[in-house]
Amino acid sequence: MTHFKKIREHAIPSLQASVEEYLDPASGARHIHLANAGAEMAFLVAFPTVPDASDGRAHILEHLALCGSQRYPVRDPFFAMMRRSTATFMNAFTYADRTVYPFASTSEPDFFNLLDVYLDAAFFPKLDYLDFLQEGWRHGLEDGKLAYQGVVFNEMKGAFTDPMHALYQGIAGTLLPDTTYAFDSGGDPLVIPELTHAMLKEFHASHYHPSQAIFMTAGPISAEAIQRQIAERVLAQLPGAFPRRVPQLAEIPAAPRSNTVRIPSQEARDNEYGIQLAWLLGESADPRVALDAGLLTAGLLGDAAAPLTLAMETAGYGRPAQLNGHEDNARQMLFHLGMEGLTVDEVPLAQAHMWSALERVAETGVPPATLQAALRDLKYQQRDTRGGYVPNVLERLLAALPVAMREGDVVGAFDNEAVVAGLERDIADPDYFKNLVRGLLASSARLTTTVVPDAAYFTARDEAERARLAEAEAALGDADRARIQAESAALQARQQQPVETHLLPRIRPSDVSPAPRTLQALVPAGERAFAGSIASNGISYANVTFDVSAFPAADWPWLSLYAELRDDLGIVGSTYADAGAWRQRMVPSFSLELRATQSVTGALLLDLAFAASGLREEHANIATVLATYIGQPRFDEHDRLAFLIESKVENTLNGLAQAGNGYAALAAGAPFAPARQFLDATRGAGSLPFIGRIEQLAATAEGLATIAAELARVHAAVVASPSTILAGGSGDDGQVLAGLVAEQVATSVPATTGFAAAPSVTGALSTTAKETRPLANAALHAASQVNHCVIAWATPAVGHEDAGVLAVAAELLTHQALHTLLREEGGAYGGSASYAGDTGVFSMSSYRDPRLAGTYADFQAALDRVLATDYTDEQVEEAIISVIQGLDKPDAPWDGVRAAWQMGRRGVTPEIRQQFRRGVLGCTQDDVKRVVRAWLQGTPASRAAFAGNTEQDLAGLAVVDLLAETRR
Incomplete structure (x- = not known):
């Protein structure tokens, strides 16, 4: 009996x-269940x-x-x-107006074990004071001086x-005043120390009750x-009902507003200013509001020829900002248009240009085909089974959750077919889209934000923190x-x-299969072509993958640049915008x-894949697009x-601090593995001198001609490389699509083109060659308030x-x-060890870490x-089960096709997979201790x-200096 x-x-037939x-x-x-x-x-x-x-109360809670x-x-039952x-996924998330505790598993006993733990954690947490000091914030004495410590405190730094x-x-605080969105739900480290343990407990009591809860399962x-x-664990123990909390609505202002927001910058160069226009639209839980906002994004910004994208990219100054398009983080939908990379004098010009x-x-509208493609994309997105960090089925729940929490029609969040129709x-009606744009122009709910780069951003925050500590320390008594x-x-x-883990349920090694999970079956679909029959909800996928392992190390940055820019460039007979x-x-x-991987013999494998997908009725289109962009x-x-190069350079320089963790990991692993060497040279700190080089080349007509010639040379070498076609879809759709792709690519790239004559890649390094590098011993520096150690x-x-051990x-x-x-003791947001079986690199690392020397100790x-x-x-x-957890996590259907092919490409045989699993389980x-x-x-x-x-202390x-590396 349930309640x-x-x-x-x-x-929902399209999702089965x-x-x-x-x-x-x-x-x-409420309980919402997606049965599949x-x-x-x-x-x-x-x-x-x-x-x-x-003060971060929701996040710390x-x-x-x-x-x-x-x-x-x-x-710490969660980490236990x-x-x-x-579980294939376990985590918890704090959003601007909600906190979510999700998990996923393929085992029913495991699912109910986790359900018991999660329910008790959410509704009946201990909220121990010492845990508050550890996870939230606390005062500590470092060499007799007062300091702040705490996991969330450092995470938010x-x-x-x-x-x-x-x-x-800065935008939300002004556009959504007097609402919860005006505050930083994660917590501002300068405000977090204002939170007390008593305030946190009161927040739990007032917000975490069954009357407020939404349960979602799939x-x-x-x-x-x-x-x-x-019912047994929660409802029977927490009676009563309270009015459901719903985030506040911001009032529509009588007139547009403006503000200035300062953002962190490494150098605060003259061309780092920006301008943002933001509009407050209707409630995001209304499906028509959400779809209209999506139409605005698609029509104004959706491709290179979209009017606002084209206007911003061809202005002769600046570039589109990272914050563009609609977003539903708040109860009211927001729409953003912005440009960055501006000088002070260009800010008003950019604003007028966008307007x-x-x-x-508003006068001419956009081509009907653009809006039809946007609706086609909505159908595609509803059916797409691909996952990422979060499993696909859980992504669907998380996407529908805000609609449910904001009292919208949750069924429509899963099935938009009627609204799309x-x-x-x-x-x-040509006026429909024009009227949407006219609504933006006439709206008083608009904010204009001038964005100012601030090289002293972190210095000022450090000084503010020191001042508060000094004030607190002066008041300290014995x-x-x-x-x-x-x-x-x-x-x-x-x-x-x-940890008394015996109190927690668990899965034992004897509970899991001794055999590796089954890989997706691939069938030949022609010469060097393979197909997989997958549960794809009527979507078909195709890759044309070129084996570019023979490229010498000197060309790796050019190959990476080619892969990054190619889809933003034109095709024969069409400009980049028209294309x-x-x-x-x-x-x-x-x-x-x-993609960079290694074979089981240690050889570097580089694969460049041209990938396209669409509804099954678009097979011919998929093949045509692939053949055209390849040939x-x-x-x-x-x-x-x-x-494009200016944008890449600026984004790299502005993102040095955010990319610091990845830079450190690649630099530490590069001496040991060809794949890590490639990634360091193309995405890590090793790529920064190349960034500086192309920045200089792009400044002159001669340099641009050199870049164009290099990209053409790389393309010639790519299409002269061995290729494989991989396709997947429902039933025999994958085989049909593979045949269409093979036919069109063969026509577009004849074998007699002579591309193999590209001089700087023929006779390249052997794929078994490995650059010998000295061990890294580097402190990669850019301004920040945290470290990442590897x-x-x-x-x-x-x-x-x-390997298994x-x-x-x-x-x-x-x-x-x-x-x-x-x-727990050091205060870093994360600390872990990892073994990369494909490269043989074993590492330990910390993430968002207040320490450095202490961490290496x-x-x-x-x-x-x-x-x-x-x-x-x-x-x-427990350690064994942690490994099995990763091995047995199911792939999304198309990802399974690619993973099966990649296993074969690397030479990972069923015997090797079985040996590894046996080593883990045994x-x-x-x-x-022996392998350590x-x-x-x-x-x-x-x-x-x-x-x-x-x-x-840098140990x-x-x-x-990462900035200096770009100037070498």
């Missing part, structure tokens, strides 16, 4: 699913969290809720369950390195079974110091206590992907090249008998040593701890950190 009553059920909606009449709790036959079962519970301050609960009074479960964070908060599982557990472009569109009729020391000691003692508009009308998805390039639009070793790759060793190090040393301490500790069988088994504590001694302890290590400032690392 829930079914309200309605709605079938149905939406079931339930309500608990007593509390008002997929491999994964997903769950989330969400609460409206509407803070009225930027999200952390604390997962730090122990009534039925599971365990320190990550190693006791085969890292978040503030993103200029877009500052820009968005997969091949009974809604009633889930409801029984919710004039809008006025022209209505919109198809509406856009037949009793206060004693209290701080006592709390620090109590917290440290608690962190050293073993982009044509391609958008032809297919909903097109991209180039350059009919043009590189003679020099103004376009100059614009240490790496060369270890055997997959195929070696120790090394994977388990990484998990044991993470969960039994680094989590405590780096996160803790890396060594972690190795010592693993060798000195007598772990229980359960702790080793791993013992002695095995872990053999491959890590005392062996040469490569160290690279991103250092937010160079005044700290002997040599400073590398």
Whole structure:
């Protein structure tokens, strides 16, 4: 017997699913279930969290809720369950107006284990004071001086390195005043210390109640079974009902407003100003508001020929800003238009230029084909099964959640077919889109933001923090110091206590299959062509992949630049703008992907894939687009090249701090693996001198001609390389599409073109060649308030008998040593070890870390701890399950096709996969200690950190100024 009553059920044939909606009449709790036959079962519970301050209370509460609960009074049950479960996803998210606790699993017993833990965590958390000090913020004494510490405190210091964070908060604070959106839901580190433990507990009591909750689930599982557990664990214990919290609506102002927002910049160059126009539209839960906003984005900005994109890219100054188009983070939909890369004098010109472009569109409209393609894209997006960081089925729940929480029609959030059909009729009237644009022009709910770069942004925040600490320290008495020391000691003692994991449910190695999961079957579809039959909801996918492994290292940056720019350039007979508009009308998805992997023998494998996908009725279009972009390039639009390169350079320079973690990881691993060397040279700190070089070349006509010639040379070498066609779709759609693609590509790129004569890539390095590099010992520096630290070793790759044990060793190090040393005690947002079986690189790293030298000392301490500790069988088994969790995570259907082909390309045979899994499942504590001694302890290590400032102890690392690297 459950408390829930079914309200309605709605079938969605295009998804082969149905939406079931339930309500608990007593509390008002809602349960929305997406029933389907997929491999994964997903769950989330969400609460409206509407803070009225930027002290991070919603975010810190999200952390604390997962730090122990009534039925599971365990320190950190969330992280404990990550190693006791085969979950394909576990996390929690704080948004501007809601907090969400989601997970997914392919195992029904595991699903209900996690459901029990999540329900107790959300509704009955301990909210321990010491956890508040650890996860939120606390005072500490460092060398006798007062300092701030805390996981969320440091996490948000890292978040503030993103200029877009500052820009968005500046816009929301003015456009949405007197609403929760005017505050930083993650927390401003300058305000977080104003939050008290009592305030946090009150926030939980007022926001986390069944009457506020929305439960969402998906997969091949009974809604009633889930409801029984919710009723028993939650509803029976928390009676009563309270009015549901809904975020406030901002008032529509009588006249447009303006403001100025300062954003962090490394140099605050003269051309780093910007201008943003932002509009407040209707409620985002209204499907017509959402679709109209999507139409505005598609019609004004959707491709290179779209009027606002074209106007901004051809203005002769600046470029489109990163913040453009519609977004539904708030209860009211926002629409943004902006330009960046401006001088002070160009700001008013850019504003007038965008406004004039809008006025022209209001008079002339856009081609009907543009709007028809936008609606086609909506159908495609509803059917697309591809996933990312979050599994696809969970993505669907998360996308529908805001509509449910803002009291909209949640069925329409899953199935937009009826609304899209209505919109198809509406856009037949040429005035429909014009009126949408006229609405923007006439709206008083508009904000004009001048964006100012600030090289002193972090310095000012540091000074403000020091001033507050100095004020607090001046008021400290002996009793206060004693209290701080006592709390620090109590917290440290608690962190050293073993976690009583026996109270938590778990999956054991004996519960999982000894055999690797089955890969997607591929069938030949012609010469060097393969196809997969997948559950794709009527979408078809195709890749034409060129093996470019023979490119010498000197050409790697040019190859990467080619892959990045090619789809933004023209085709024979069409300008880049016309080509982009044509391609958008032809297919909903097109991209180039350059992938670096290694074979089981250690050979570098470089693959450049031209990829397109669309509805099954668009097979001919998919083949035509692929053949055209492969066989009919043009590189003679020099103004376009100059614009694209300037944008790339500026985005790279402005993003140095945000990219610091990746730069450090690639620099540390590059000495040990060809694939890491390639990535460092094309995406890491090693790419920065090339960035500086193309910036100089793009400044002159002769230099642009050189760039164009280099790109043409690279293209010739690419299409002369061996190629493979990979396709997938429902039934035999993949085979049919593979044949069409092969036919059209063969016509577009005849074998007699003579492309193989490209001189600088013929006779290239052997694919087994490996550049010998010295070990890294670098502190990569750009201005920031946090660090990212990495240490790496060369270890055997997959195929070696120790590979499985090394994977388990990484998990044991993470969960039994680094989590405590780096996160709980050190205050870093993240700390972990990882083993990359494809490259044989073993590493330990920290993320958004307030320390540097102390972290490197803790890396060594972690190795010592693993060798000195007598772990229980359960702790080793948890590490084993953590590895299995990654191995058994199902791929989205098309991703499974690509993964199966990639396994074969690398030479990873079924025998190698079985050997690796056997090594994982059979791993013992002695095995872990053996590989740590053999491959890590005392062996040469490569160290690279991103250092937010160079005044700290750098642990002997040599400073590398990232800005200076671009000027070499």
